[in-house]
Amino acid sequence: QVQLQESGPGLVKPSGTLSLTCVVSGDSISSINWWSWVRQPPGKGLEWIGEIFHIGTTNYNPSLKSRVTILVDKSKNQFSLKLSSVTAADTAVYYCASLYYYDGLPFFHHWGQGTLVTVSS
Amino acid sequence: DIQMTQSPSSLSASVGDRVTITCRASQSISNYLNWYQQKPGKAPNLLIYAASSLQSGVPSRFSGSGSGTDFTLTISSLQPEDFATYYCQQSYSSPRTFGQGTKLEIK
Numbered sequence: 001q002v003q004l005q006e007s008g009p010g011l012v013k014p015s016g017t018l019s020l021t022c023v024v025s026g027d028s029i030s031s032i033n034w035w036s037w038v039r040q041p042p043g044k045g046l047e048w049i050g051e052i053f054h055i056g057t058t059n060y061n062p063s064l065k066s067r068v069t070i071l072v073d074k075s076k077n078q079f080s081l082k083l084s085s086v087t088a089a090d091t092a093v094y095y096c097a098s099l100y101y102y103d104g105l106p107f108f109h110h111w112g113q114g115t116l117v118t119v120s121s
Numbered sequence: 122d123i124q125m126t127q128s129p130s131s132l133s134a135s136v137g138d139r140v141t142i143t144c145r146a147s148q149s150i151s152n153y154l155n156w157y158q159q160k161p162g163k164a165p166n167l168l169i170y171a172a173s174s175l176q177s178g179v180p181s182r183f184s185g186s187g188s189g190t191d192f193t194l195t196i197s198s199l200q201p202e203d204f205a206t207y208y209c210q211q212s213y214s215s216p217r218t219f220g221q222g223t224k225l226e227i228k
Contacts, residue, residue: 046165046208048217061216062122095164105171106212107155111164 002026004096004112012090012119018083022096022112029072030054034099035079036108037070039092047092051099052079086119093117123147123211127220133228138199142223144192144209153213156185156194159222160205168207169194199225 008020022035029035037049050060052070060068069082083090093114100109124147134140144154152172157165167176169185172192182197196203204227209220 045222046210046219048219059215063216097164102170102174105153107167107170108157108165108210109167111166114164 002098002110004098004110006094006096006112006115008115008117010116010118012086012117013121014087014119016086016119018081018086018090018094018117018119020081020094020096020115020117021078022080023076023078024098025077027098029074029077029079032101033109034101034106035070035072036097036099037081038095038097038108039090040095040114041089041092049081049083049094088119091117091119122216123150123214123218125209125211125218125220127207127209127223129223130221131224131226133226134199135228136199136201140196140199140225142194142207142209142225144187144194144220146190146192146211146213149189150211150213152188153211154185154187154192155210155212156183157208157210158203158205159208165208201227 003025005023012018034051034053036051050070052058067084072079093116095114096112097108098110126145128143154172156169159165168179173185184195206222206224208222
């Protein structure tokens with residue numbers, strides 16, 4: 001059973017950097033999946049942040065690209081998210097998820113439980 | 122970016138009803154369309170992938186159809202556990218985008 005678990009500070013100051021880690025269990029980070037981050041502001045919809053393949057290839061949402069870094073750590077079977085220069089608009093529940101390709105069609109297969117990050121002084 | 126528009130944004134229905142939610146893409150996305158269910162305080166859960174393929178473990182009362190720009194999610198007979206918010210999502214091109222969600226409430 002594949003499980004993903006997010007961790008990181010729940011409170012970040014404005015202009016600071018949001019840092020989260022997602023530990024993967026039940027699957028290797030070096031599998032065929034891509035590994036993604038998705039966020040959801042309170043009471044709002046879902047926004048894709050970006051994704052990484054185990055060899056380090058990344059894709060980012062252009063709306064966030066200048067502020068986002070996603071890295072993979074094979075030794076710990078985990079991947080991470082850094083979002084810099086945060087504002088209150090970055091307050092959201094952050095989810096990590098696996099992106100699985102079936103016959104070339106990708107979908108978000110497994111999700112972490114999500115972690116709320118609040119940007120406030 | 123490909124914009125995904127769901128309708129309706131909210132819907133009231135009763136147990137046993139047949140419900141249809143539509144999703145329209147701003148350009149053709151072939152069948153690169155997925156549906157998710159999200160309950161309050163929980164992560165989204167995959168229901169349908171590739172427009173019409175039922176994810177393993179998802180009840181057969183859920184079905185998806187469509188191709189190109191217009192897609193539908195149908196629940197054939199609503200059960201109490203189906204009251205939730207539903208999102209469509211395109212994976213045709215980056216950035217991956219979601220619809221705004223359809224909240225299904227009990228009448």
